[in-house]
Amino acid sequence: MLDLTGKNALVTGIANNRSIAWGIAQQLHQAGANIGVTYLPDEKGRFEKKVRELADELNPAFYVPCDVQNDQQVEDTFATVAEKWGKLDILIHCLAFADKEGLTGDFTAIPREAFTKSLDISTFSLTRLARSAKPLMTAGGSIITLTYLGGVKVIPNYNLMGVAKAGLEMSVRYLAAELGGQKIRVNGISAGPIRTLASSAVGGILDMIHHVEEIAPLHRTVTQIEVGNTAAFLASDLSSGITGQIIYVDSGYEIMG
Numbered sequence: 317m318l319d320l321t322g323k324n325a326l327v328t329g330i331a332n333n334r335s336i337a338w339g340i341a342q343q344l345h346q347a348g349a350n351i352g353v354t355y356l357p358d359e360k361g362r363f364e365k366k367v368r369e370l371a372d373e374l375n376p377a378f379y380v381p382c383d384v385q386n387d388q389q390v391e392d393t394f395a396t397v398a399e400k401w402g403k404l405d406i407l408i409h410c411l412a413f414a415d416k417e418g419l420t421g422d423f424t425a426i427p428r429e430a431f432t433k434s435l436d437i438s439t440f441s442l443t444r445l446a447r448s449a450k451p452l453m454t455a456g457g458s459i460i461t462l463t464y465l466g467g468v469k470v471i472p473n474y475n476l477m478g479v480a481k482a483g484l485e486m487s488v489r490y491l492a493a494e495l496g497g498q499k500i501r502v503n504g505i506s507a508g509p510i511r512t513l514a515s516s517a518v519g520g521i522l523d524m525i526h527h528v529e530e531i532a533p534l535h536r537t538v539t540q541i542e543v544g545n546t547a548a549f550l551a552s553d554l555s556s557g558i559t560g561q562i563i564y565v566d567s568g569y570e571i572m573g
């Protein structure tokens with residue numbers, strides 16, 4: 317039985333009701349986990365309002381602002397986790413960013429600033445969050461991140477994000493190797509294309525979705541809830557022997573030649 321009762325889960329990356337993080341938060345909650353939510357702060361507080369309106373139904377223990385580029389906000393986030401819960405069991409890393417110029421045009425044209433910003437937010441943030449989560453995962457834990465096939469193979473327009481995801485997938489392995497001794501497992505879910513705010517920035521995403529519907533063994537795309545179900549499995553003791561892996565939730569697209 318998949319049971320997360322009594323487990324504390326920190327969920328990053330909820331932006332709206334299409335976010336993959338929202339599908340994950342719902343399924344963790346359904347399995348009995350306590351949820352804590354981070355949101356990307358903006359000056360007018362609009363993101364916070366939107367995230368609260370959406371996530372209130374899960375009765376979160378707290379909402380905290382956390383821009384992963386801001387070390388103080390990361391520290392404050394885990395200080396809140398320590399204060400409210402004392403320990404953390406599940407960390408969901410479900411965020412990424414690339415400027416438009418990193419997602420279209422020639423790869424050779426990507427500016428340095430766009431490159432470093434994207435890798436800071438999309439790749440290094442997993443390691444940064446894991447560093448702060450580690451001392452709080454006193455009973456072991458499960459860290460889960462989201463990746464895409466474009467980090468392994470060249471997918472049109474994924475460009476800079478492909479490099480970020482390649483680094484992210486390798487980070488999963490190095491983190492798993494380090495943290496295994498503390499019974500902390502680290503895995504990635506490689507999701508098939510889903511229409512979200514982030515994916516709409518990738519040129520030709522609709523073509524990619526149609527391609528998946530045509531080629532993938534299941535002849536359809538996946539849903540946020542399906543990704544959420546796999547995250548719940550990876551967060552639970554049912555997956556206690558799995559770490560350092562990238563699990564494809566993509567209707568089988570990855571196996572096709």
Ligand code: 0WD
Pocket residue numbers: 329330331332334335336337355356382383384385409410411412413437462463464506507508509510511512513514515
């Ligand atoms: O097809 C897709 N949608 C796939 C997404 C296929 C495979 C993987 N993924 C990955 C993405 O690369 C990302 O890692 O899943 C993760 C979640 O993406 P999503 O659900 O598609 O996108 P979205 O709902 O836009 O959430 C990403 C959020 C941001 O939303 P916006 O769109 O406002 O940037 O990442 C957050 C933000 O809430 N985010 C940040 N959070 C903290 N600090 C930061 C930051 N600096 N930048 C972005």
